[in-house]
Amino acid sequence: MFDLVIRNGLIVDGSGLPGRRGDVAISDGKVVSVGGRAGEARREIDATGKVVAPGFIDPHTHYDAQLCFDPYAFPAIEHGVTTVVPGNCSLSLAPLRAEQRVAFSSMFRLIEEMPEAAFDAGVDWRWGEDFGGMLDALTGNIALNVAPLVGHSVLRMYVMGDAAQERPATPEEIAAMADVLRQCLDAGAVGLSTSFVDIDETYRPVPSRWATPDELDALAAVLGERDRVLQIVHEFFDADLTVARVEQLAELSLRHGITTTLSPLFHSDANHHGVAKVMAAVEAARASGAAVWPQVQTRPIDISFTLDQRSLMLLTMPSWWKVASIRDRDEKLAAVLDKRQALVDEMNSLSRRPNGGLGAGGFVVRDVVHERNRDLVGRNIDDIARERGTSHGDTVVDLALDEGLGTWFIRESIGHNNSEVVGELLANPLVHVGASDGGAHVGSFSTFGDTGFLFSEFVRGTKSLSLEAAVKKITLDPATIWGLQGRGMLAPGYAADVVVFDADTIGRGPEVASDDFPGDGIRWIRRQEGIDTVVVNGEITWTADDGYIAGARAGAIATR
Amino acid sequence: MSARRYVFAQMGDDFAAIAGREMPGVDGAEQQLLAWNLHLAARAGLGRAVGLLPSDIVFTEPPPARPAHPAG
Numbered sequence: 001m002f003d004l005v006i007r008n009g010l011i012v013d014g015s016g017l018p019g020r021r022g023d024v025a026i027s028d029g030k031v032v033s034v035g036g037r038a039g040e041a042r043r044e045i046d047a048t049g050k051v052v053a054p055g056f057i058d059p060h061t062h063y064d065a066q067l068c069f070d071p072y073a074f075p076a077i078e079h080g081v082t083t084v085v086p087g088n089c090s091l092s093l094a095p096l097r098a099e100q101r102v103a104f105s106s107m108f109r110l111i112e113e114m115p116e117a118a119f120d121a122g123v124d125w126r127w128g129e130d131f132g133g134m135l136d137a138l139t140g141n142i143a144l145n146v147a148p149l150v151g152h153s154v155l156r157m158y159v160m161g162d163a164a165q166e167r168p169a170t171p172e173e174i175a176a177m178a179d180v181l182r183q184c185l186d187a188g189a190v191g192l193s194t195s196f197v198d199i200d201e202t203y204r205p206v207p208s209r210w211a212t213p214d215e216l217d218a219l220a221a222v223l224g225e226r227d228r229v230l231q232i233v234h235e236f237f238d239a240d241l242t243v244a245r246v247e248q249l250a251e252l253s254l255r256h257g258i259t260t261t262l263s264p265l266f267h268s269d270a271n272h273h274g275v276a277k278v279m280a281a282v283e284a285a286r287a288s289g290a291a292v293w294p295q296v297q298t299r300p301i302d303i304s305f306t307l308d309q310r311s312l313m314l315l316t317m318p319s320w321w322k323v324a325s326i327r328d329r330d331e332k333l334a335a336v337l338d339k340r341q342a343l344v345d346e347m348n349s350l351s352r353r354p355n356g357g358l359g360a361g362g363f364v365v366r367d368v369v370h371e372r373n374r375d376l377v378g379r380n381i382d383d384i385a386r387e388r389g390t391s392h393g394d395t396v397v398d399l400a401l402d403e404g405l406g407t408w409f410i411r412e413s414i415g416h417n418n419s420e421v422v423g424e425l426l427a428n429p430l431v432h433v434g435a436s437d438g439g440a441h442v443g444s445f446s447t448f449g450d451t452g453f454l455f456s457e458f459v460r461g462t463k464s465l466s467l468e469a470a471v472k473k474i475t476l477d478p479a480t481i482w483g484l485q486g487r488g489m490l491a492p493g494y495a496a497d498v499v500v501f502d503a504d505t506i507g508r509g510p511e512v513a514s515d516d517f518p519g520d521g522i523r524w525i526r527r528q529e530g531i532d533t534v535v536v537n538g539e540i541t542w543t544a545d546d547g548y549i550a551g552a553r554a555g556a557i558a559t560r
Numbered sequence: 561m562s563a564r565r566y567v568f569a570q571m572g573d574d575f576a577a578i579a580g581r582e583m584p585g586v587d588g589a590e591q592q593l594l595a596w597n598l599h600l601a602a603r604a605g606l607g608r609a610v611g612l613l614p615s616d617i618v619f620t621e622p623p624p625a626r627p628a629h630p631a632g
Contacts, residue, residue: 167571205613210613244617247562
């Protein structure tokens, strides 16, 4: 008798081959048989009319902190995601010395836009300082699989202390980093992440940016010893810089035999030629035998924000950033009144920047504090400004001040929103579906539902990918790229990570505010659409009827 | 497709030093480097300014002309 049989679904096994109807049988956390008619089981799921696929893999996430207080990485699992890669962009919660926690936490919260209260409430550092201890602490306490990266910035901090953000490493320090990296990889790290773009709250470059190419080469050599992955976040806003990074990664890949990945690769109609240039460099790298995988996200870029807290949108307006960084509310409001004209001018200058479009005029009022302003919701600032005879900047500031800076604005479709072109890019066999940023930027946009959007927009909508190709893109492809052996396919002996969904209705759901995180404030999430059941290592973890299954903790460290 | 010619900055480098090393004898080399590397030149205006970093890519030639058609 099997533990579980999923009966009569359309089995799309992750290989990219056409689906076929039949049963999937599972025992002891593994797939036992695929196709045909399976015998009796202790638990059965009727998948008639639905697709049965391997669980989805999300290779670019920042669930590091959330997993400490939320074993489900809510709501990732209900979207069919059964394996995540945290620790991207040079930032992981270990290895880290106790005295470095405050500085690191500040950096992580800023870069990944994680609320302070949620981070502090959830991350208790119960594992101590080392990477293996962190994975031990997660084991048995997670409902989905984790394949964690080691952050290069953290590795530098661990070995170099404050000097990590001041200078290149000495040969002895590089050797020490290599040793610690080996320990992390042997403990279960899937690879190393580094960043060429991020800054801390004082605008100081993160530690990884102080590394010489020789340091990165030495660490890549360690990855080569263990056949692990190098992830970078690069200067994605500039095609020439991206091409140079592709070539740098290609050299590292060839020299050390490693897989490399860069994220994100965005398209916008303003940089169409830039994406073509990057892909030409990727093709050249592949032709030389290098493994360089650009990560392409499925969703368009929308950013929500208030003027009350630091956000990605305010990064482009340094004066606003400084004001939003003030903790005391009264002091913050006083600063806005005091510097009002300069702040208005800065906001008005947005439209004069390259590709600035309407600038602040393109902001849409998303939500308001006072009912008297409710009729403004859904209207853009340009429209309201014309009605009032005020500048865009004045209109935004007037409204925000009227509401104690609590007004929510959204800048929609900033880029990556030409579905025909993005669909073609996603279908390219040389790109990797990723860059969701799952668990990060919680006040700017929802990082959930990208997998559903792949099907709703690019399978059913533009028809850029077949159902089978789309499933492969988020199952066997990432499992192979990241070396997650025994995952990403429905085949005998593979881990029983399974998602059952309706191909006609799977989607990402509307973006809604949620106050479920510890502390004040909201985050933006999307609930699933069209998912029926999610199984992790053979355990039913979420169903449409019952929601999250209490006590489900079958998640594993996918690299152990 | 090959990247524009570039070097990695060395610790303590500024554009004058790179110009002297990579473009000896070229009139206005420092200004040319600044113009070709606006992503680095702009950094000085933010917060606690830092100089060039050892991971920085510094282009030592101008960007190519854009293709005539957007899809080129």
